[in-house]
Amino acid sequence: MFPCGLGSGNSGSEAAAERFTEISEAYSILGSIALRRKYDRGILTRADLQGSGTPSAEEARAPKATATPHGKARYSSVTGAGRKPVFDFDAFYQSHYGDQLRRERENRWRREQLQRRQKEGFRKWRLGKLMELSVAVLLALGMGIIISIHTGH
Secondary structure (H helix, E strand, C coil), X not given: CCCCCCCXXXXXXXXXXXXXXXXXHHHHHHHCHHHHHHHHHCCCCHHHHCCCCCCXXXXXXXXXXXXXXXXXXXXXXXXXXXXXXXXXXXXXXXXXXXXXXXXXXXXXXXXXXXXXXXXXXXXXXXXXXXXXXXXXXXXXXXXXHHHHHHHHC
């Protein structure tokens, strides 16, 4: 029953029960830091969802994940209702947005390199200006000394 007192409309449906189980498991994973960490690492098992810390013999023998063309796991070892593997969203995100993420990292690196070169260029420019100013002051002092020597005799 929904909080407003209405039924779900699927009270006896097998598919609705399976879907409800999947949603409940997902909610329990999201609600637990430990389960979420195991899920993110791809090591969450059915036994973890049931509260036991040891995997069943079937899960221990089961392959952990299938590989994508990029070598990343696409499905975790956890299976949802109906023994369907749980989709690995991290691998999905990396496979679909990997090029964009790589380009963003390269652009960030280029910006940092450009800023570093600009700072270095500004430092060299400032050093050059100080050198010019020093030479101008020394020339002015030299001229002043020469003029004072000639006018003093």
